[in-house]
Amino acid sequence: MLKRNSKPQLSNLQDSIKATAWKQIAEYGAPALSLRAIARELNITAPAIYNYFADRDALVTALIIDAFTSFGDSQQASLDTIAADDHANRVNAIGLAYRNWAHRYTQRYLLIFSVPIPGYVAPLDQVGPSSARSIRPLFEVVEAIRVAGRLNDEAYRPIQPAYEAAFEQWRAYVGPVHPLTHFVAMTIWSRVHGFVSLEIHGHFPPFGDNGDALYLTELHSVQRQFLKS
Amino acid sequence: MLKRNSKPQLSNLQDSIKATAWKQIAEYGAPALSLRAIARELNITAPAIYNYFADRDALVTALIIDAFTSFGDSQQASLDTIAADDHANRVNAIGLAYRNWAHRYTQRYLLIFSVPIPGYVAPLDQVGPSSARSIRPLFEVVEAIRVAGRLNDEAYRPIQPAYEAAFEQWRAYVGPVHPLTHFVAMTIWSRVHGFVSLEIHGHFPPFGDNGDALYLTELHSVQRQFLKS
DNA sequence: ACTGTTAATATACACTGTTTATTGATTCAT
DNA sequence: ATGAATCAATAAACAGTGTATATTAACAGT
Known part of the structure; x- marks a missing residue:
């Protein structure tokens, strides 16, 4: 009993x-x-x-999937309070959420975006889905901008023909995405990640309390380039 | 004998x-x-x-310093054939060198920009000098643009007062640098690093032979934003 | 030729992931 | 209710790791 x-x-x-x-x-x-x-x-x-x-790697894989889920949840949640057509603030919110999550859960961040364990390579077939899901919110933010006709394609237009093919196979993981959306989302992710990665790994000076300001400046540059009125 | x-x-x-x-x-x-x-x-x-x-960490530190040296040499060498006043091509050359070096010496790249060894944290006092030296070429490229009066300070002007102090302590490693130069160089490094980091860690689709094109687009965005005519 | 230094060794300790065979308890079927 | 089957947990062992200690052996300088 x-x-x-x-x-x-x-x-x-x-x-x-x-x-x-x-x-x-x-x-x-x-x-x-x-x-x-x-x-x-x-x-x-x-x-x-x-x-x-099965072994230690399997445990690590499970942890990575959990980390991706935590990351994706935080990305999604950051958009909850922002109006669907407030594109500028959605970019800000999801961008800030990226950095905040990385600082709050540094070890989860490193688990995902660094080389965590000796000899470990993440099995894409297992990690892929949760990884793709975690960046989907960003793709949706960009896609909404594109649908609203406010996505600047100036930078992408010249190389689009060459890259539609390269993006094709990637869509097996991220789902169907418009090439322009794909390009801009990747660019945003790349810039945001570059800043946070260098910061987390200690290659940037410690920004202290108002560390947001410099980061927000980068988010504003993104908006100036890709969000047309 | x-x-x-x-x-x-x-x-x-x-x-x-x-x-x-x-x-x-x-x-x-x-x-x-x-x-x-x-x-x-x-x-x-x-x-x-x-x-x-002294121990395994000391060996790793020595290897990291070597990696930084190799990286810095490649950064410096990329500028050798470019005219000192050809600022656009200098940005391109040093940016491309960054990515090429990372692809050619992936393990050195990971040693520097990832968390290489269980429990290891790089001793800043030992690694700092070679680290600072390795990014100095980029700082010099940007500084030359500033001295030529062609560096766009639009993005930085609003936050400069708050960040002069934060940059101050960092100059112990990188040497005396104009705050604007510091800001722009950091931004370029951040963007370049974000792209390459995601690529190296397998978070980006494989771009194949013409992987340069997308990366060059990002370098052009940098020039459009910071290099005024 | 002796002495002091020092590089290399042999040995040992405490740790790691993982495999094997064995125990012990729980569940299921008769 | 009892016997069989299942399966989680253990104990023991193997091969590997970084590192500390004590010992050997070779060299250099006086």
């Missing part, structure tokens, strides 16, 4: 493993992740983990 | 260690670097390495 569920601690343990993995990652960084250390903290033997994850 | 130098194989071994380290990094990636594997390949015992490097 005490325990009724058939496998109560099974999925519990799976989640507990991931939870303590996140805990240790947050504390010591992703590459220091150790199955034995996780087991120790859970009062478990290390091989027991192999009942829930 | 055979050996005259006092410590002939000392620096030889130091270089050999780094050389085989690079060899293994190029083959298996930076995080798989193993002192024992290096020793094995050199027909040496692992502890012998400790005579040349």
Whole structure:
């Protein structure tokens, strides 16, 4: 009468493993992740983990998928309070959310956008979907601008013919996207990522409290170039 | 009469260690670097390495400094054939050199711009100088544009007062730089790095042979925004 | 020729991911 | 209700890692 569920601690343990993995990652960084250390903290033997994850890489993959989900949720949520036709502020909001999430969950950010573990390469077939989903909000912001007829195609027009083909295969992951939208979204992502990546990795000076200002300047440059009135 | 130098194989071994380290990094990636594997390949015992490097992190630091040097050399060399007043082509050349170097020496790139080794954090006091030297060519390109009176300060003017202070402490590493130059150079670096970083980490579609075109478009956007005639 | 230095070794410790065989408890079918 | 089957967890072991210690061996300088 005490325990009724058939496998109560099974999925519990799976989640507990991931939870303590996140805990240790947050504390010591992703590459220091150790199955034995996780087991120790859970009062478990290390091989027991192999009942829930094929090997350490599989655990890392699961963590990466979780990180992408967390990232995608934060991207999506940033748009909730902005009017659908307030394109400039949507770009600002989703851009700021990118940087804020990276600073708040630095280790998740590094897990996704750095090389997290010795010899690990993310299996695209598993990580692809959650990865694609996480950048979809940005694509939708840009697509809405394009549909509203306010997307500047000046920069893309000259090279569009050559790149429609290159984007084609990528759409298997991101879904059907207009090439111009694809180009602009990629450019925005690239600029936003460049700033945040250099910042997170310590290649930029520490901006302190008003670190937003410089970043917002870059977001404004994006709007000046791609958002026509 | 055979050996005259006092410590002939000392620096030889130091270089050999780094050389085989690079060899293994190029083959298996930076995080798989193993002192024992290096020793094995050199027909040496692992502890012998400790005579040349305090520990594995010290070896990694040395490799990072070498990587920065290689990177800085490539940045500098890209400008050799471009006329000093051909500012547009200088931006193009140094930007393309950035991407080409990253593709040619991917592991060196990751060593610098990713989190290479479990628990490793680059000691700024050692890495700083070579790091600063490696981006100096970009700063000089931008500074030349500013001195020629062709640097557009529109984006920076509103936030300059707030950021002169933040840049101040950074100049201990990069040397004396005009704030506007600093801002524009950082922005260019950020954009260039964002593109290449996402590309190298596999978050961008593979662009194939004409991968330059999309990247050149981004370089042209930079010129349109910051290089006034 | 002796001494001091120092590079290299051998050995050992504590850690890692992973495999194997074994235990023990739970569930299912008869 | 009892026997069979399943499966999570363990114990033990293997191969690998970085690193500390003590020891050997070769060299340089006086």
